[in-house]
Amino acid sequence: MVPTPKSSGSIHQFGGDWTAQKLEVLSGYLGAYTKVLKHQPFRTAYIDAFAGSGTIDAHRDGEPPTPQSLLFPELVAEEPKKLLDGSARIALQTQPRFDKYIFIERRPDRCAELERLKSEFPDLALDIDVRPGEANAQIQALCAKKWDGRRAVLFLDPYGMQVEWQTIEAVARTKAIDLWILFPLGIGVNRLLTKSGDIPQSWRRRLDLLLGTTDWYDEFYEIETTPTLFGETERLVKATMETIGRYFNDRLREIFAGVAEQPGVLRNSSSPLYLLCFAVSNEKACKPALRIAEHLLKGVR
Numbered sequence: 001m002v003p004t005p006k007s008s009g010s011i012h013q014f015g016g017d018w019t020a021q022k023l024e025v026l027s028g029y030l031g032a033y034t035k036v037l038k039h040q041p042f043r044t045a046y047i048d049a050f051a052g053s054g055t056i057d058a059h060r061d062g063e064p065p066t067p068q069s070l071l072f073p074e075l076v077a078e079e080p081k082k083l084l085d086g087s088a089r090i091a092l093q094t095q096p097r098f099d100k101y102i103f104i105e106r107r108p109d110r111c112a113e114l115e116r117l118k119s120e121f122p123d124l125a126l127d128i129d130v131r132p133g134e135a136n137a138q139i140q141a142l143c144a145k146k147w148d149g150r151r152a153v154l155f156l157d158p159y160g161m162q163v164e165w166q167t168i169e170a171v172a173r174t175k176a177i178d179l180w181i182l183f184p185l186g187i188g189v190n191r192l193l194t195k196s197g198d199i200p201q202s203w204r205r206r207l208d209l210l211l212g213t214t215d216w217y218d219e220f221y222e223i224e225t226t227p228t229l230f231g232e233t234e235r236l237v238k239a240t241m242e243t244i245g246r247y248f249n250d251r252l253r254e255i256f257a258g259v260a261e262q263p264g265v266l267r268n269s270s271s272p273l274y275l276l277c278f279a280v281s282n283e284k285a286c287k288p289a290l291r292i293a294e295h296l297l298k299g300v301r
């Protein structure tokens, strides 16, 4: 079963163990990043374009029901939630600190929660900037500004197919941002690529926007010809998840100075949901950044 985002008051409910995994990698990277940049003359920012509320109720997705949950569902519902610090809170706890925190979120209730983080982290309050709005538009505008003397880590953590390739290109052009992005492999792209190869126009458009090209069809579908006694038979063969994931990572490689060779694979109990990809836009930052990221990604296979 694939997780569906649910709303439960102001707490944000999504994911399972893979949620904890992606946040562990992010947390590890942010700590190492600010340590490395502490003695360098850059102003640093953490940018979270799908920021959520700051807290996640990570229910264990796909877990089979227990005898207790079948017999007494009302008691199970009363059980304490498994609350995790979300990415915004993790960034605010990172030591050494960032100079600035930009949280972009389109839901007003989650923006209100993010605003409340200012009272929870009073020392950082003046440097927390909550921006209600659409992630692609906001990131493209931010990337178009001057980046001299600045460095940032950007986390793109959408539920599904919301990120546009134009946004990723804008990030690469800054030559100042390290990007962590969840690519919706099983939860999005693989589902839109139907077995028959007939893909509705609106789904094609979504894939075009995410992948930044219209030539993906020929990459993801192949005609296989088999000789038989009665002539040749033809069959349409769809790409594996491995091929789809490799394609996206190679697309990143075309525009970034460096890209982690093996993205993390975030799965539920049965199949991959997302790839956790990492890309560096600044040539000089590539070596140390990739060394840290690739080490962290080893834990997510």
Ligand SMILES: C[S@@+](CC[C@H](N)C(=O)[O-])C[C@H]1O[C@@H](n2cnc3c(N)ncnc32)[C@H](O)[C@@H]1O
Pocket: 012, 014, 023, 049, 050, 051, 052, 053, 054, 055, 056, 085, 086, 087, 088, 104, 105, 106, 107, 110, 133, 134, 135, 136, 157, 158, 159, 162
């Ligand atoms: C997977 S959650 C992010 C979780 C968050 N990174 C955390 O660790 O707490 C995705 C968030 O993006 C928001 N969102 C979805 N589409 C968006 C868009 N186009 N622009 C901005 N926010 C969006 C959703 O409301 C949701 O809060």
